[in-house]
Amino acid sequence: MRAQTILFIGLLGTLNASSATAQDVDNGRKVFDMCLACHEAGGPGPVLNGIYERKMGAVKGFEYSETFTNANAEAKTWTEEALDQFLAAPQTYLPDNKMAFGAVTDTKERKDLIAFLKTLR
Ligand code: HEC
Numbered sequence: 438m439r440a441q442t443i444l445f446i447g448l449l450g451t452l453n454a455s456s457a458t459a460q461d462v463d464n465g466r467k468v469f470d471m472c473l474a475c476h477e478a479g480g481p482g483p484v485l486n487g488i489y490e491r492k493m494g495a496v497k498g499f500e501y502s503e504t505f506t507n508a509n510a511e512a513k514t515w516t517e518e519a520l521d522q523f524l525a526a527p528q529t530y531l532p533d534n535k536m537a538f539g540a541v542t543d544t545k546e547r548k549d550l551i552a553f554l555k556t557l558r
Pocket residue numbers: 468469471472473474475476481482483485488492493494495496500501502503505524533534535536537538541550
């Protein structure tokens with residue numbers, strides 16, 4: 438293999454690591470199935486449309502726990518990193534929140550799920 442080819446393949450790998458493919462988003466949509474019961478309209482959780490880069494605890498009329506209300510007052514936002522840490526360990530990231538859900542422990546599943554959440558506008 439020529440050096441140029443090797444360099445090109447290396448570059449593709451780098452691109453893949455940072456940007457989500459359509460396949461990642463599709464997989465994320467499947468992972469999201471376990472969130473739907475609570476997060477669709479009328480469920481016990483706030484709707485997640487537009488969640489990416491929105492302030493934490495910002496759905497009007499939803500009664501958030503104190504930990505979410507405080508995060509909102511501190512102007513914390515749902516960056517990719519914040520979503521990743523929250524979904525990996527919800528009760529560690531925002532202690533005493535009222536989301537009755539364990540965690541998405543698989544790193545790749547979380548990444549795909551976040552890629553999907555970004556598409557919810
Ligand atoms: C058993 C119900 C339930 C399930 C299942 C659930 N959530 Fe939640 N979620 C909640 C509730 C309730 C809150 C509000 C928490 C609070 O006020 O402490 C919340 C809050 C959130 C927030 C913050 C919303 C905001 O406006 O700041 C995100 C993001 C979120 N959930 C994502 C998810 C994802 C992704 C899944 C699936 C992997 C999931 N949740 C599964 C009930 C649930």
